[in-house]
Amino acid sequence: LKSFFLDGHRLDVFWDLRSAKFPASSPEPASGYFVALVSQEQVVLTLGDLKKDAYKRSKCRPSLEDAVPLCRRETVFGRRSFVARGWLDTSRKDHDIVIEASLAGPREPEMAITVDGRALVQVKNLQWKFRGNETVLVDQSPVQVLWDVHDWIFAGPGSQAVFAFKPGAPPEVNSDEAGLESGSGIPGDPGDYSFFLHAWKTD
Structure with a gap:
């Protein structure tokens, strides 16, 4: 867990890369991991395929709006x-x-x-x-x-x-x-x- 503040709002980052699988041609994990960003008791962003684990670990509900990549x-x-x-x-x-x-x-x-x-x-x-x-x-x-x-x-x-x-x-x-x-x-x-x-x- 790592926390920081942005515009007066607290953001929490949860992650688990212990079982992450990496393809031979990329430094980015392909499966077996999650990274979650929590704001106001909602998971506003998840990366990886273990979304259920992210919700369980953070003890927060998913946001009703999907994150949009910019x-x-x-x-x-x-x-x-x-x-x-x-x-x-x-x-x-x-x-x-x-x-x-x-x-x-x-x-x-x-x-x-x-x-x-x-x-x-x-x-x-x-x-x-x-x-x-x-x-x-x-x-x-x-x-x-x-x-x-x-x-x-x-x-x-x-x-x-x-x-x-x-x-x-x-x-x-x-x-x-x-x-x-x-x-x-x-x-x-x-x-x-x-x-x-x-x-x-x-x-």
């Missing part, structure tokens, strides 16, 4: 290849994300992004296109891919690039919602969720 952040390190797993929408389905960057040598710097083995983004002349975005299809659904690799190009070793994956198509420039975020503002709308990937180049 964002997720991952940090990876590499030389030319950067590999991560993450949700690209609110379905909580993991996708394999690979970013390949060729920054040195006689050729112009370029970058490719694949999701689940499919090449979705290819950027050449990266020294001029170090910031950008594209909308791609993942499982037949649109996902916005945004990148900022400026420091990879100009800051040298030990620099990071930032990538964001946001479900849904970007808003139309001439729509009534132009200038607003692409989410509808309704909790749980897929456009409210984003996956952020920080990729650090080691040399």
Whole structure:
């Protein structure tokens, strides 16, 4: 049990990872565990498959409203290849994300992004296109891919690039919602969720 206060409200965190099972390709447990967040005697968030154990351990009832994922952040390190797993929408389905960057040598710097083995983004002349975005299809659904690799190009070793994956198509420039975020503002709308990937180049 760990407790802390946020905006004057006490939050309690309960967890049990003793029987957690980890897949070979991920540091995140796949089953046999729970992490629970309790506020005002309600379990407002649970992670893992042992939800009943979480309610029993915390001695609190589940919240009547489901928690809504808003964002997720991952940090990876590499030389030319950067590999991560993450949700690209609110379905909580993991996708394999690979970013390949060729920054040195006689050729112009370029970058490719694949999701689940499919090449979705290819950027050449990266020294001029170090910031950008594209909308791609993942499982037949649109996902916005945004990148900022400026420091990879100009800051040298030990620099990071930032990538964001946001479900849904970007808003139309001439729509009534132009200038607003692409989410509808309704909790749980897929456009409210984003996956952020920080990729650090080691040399």
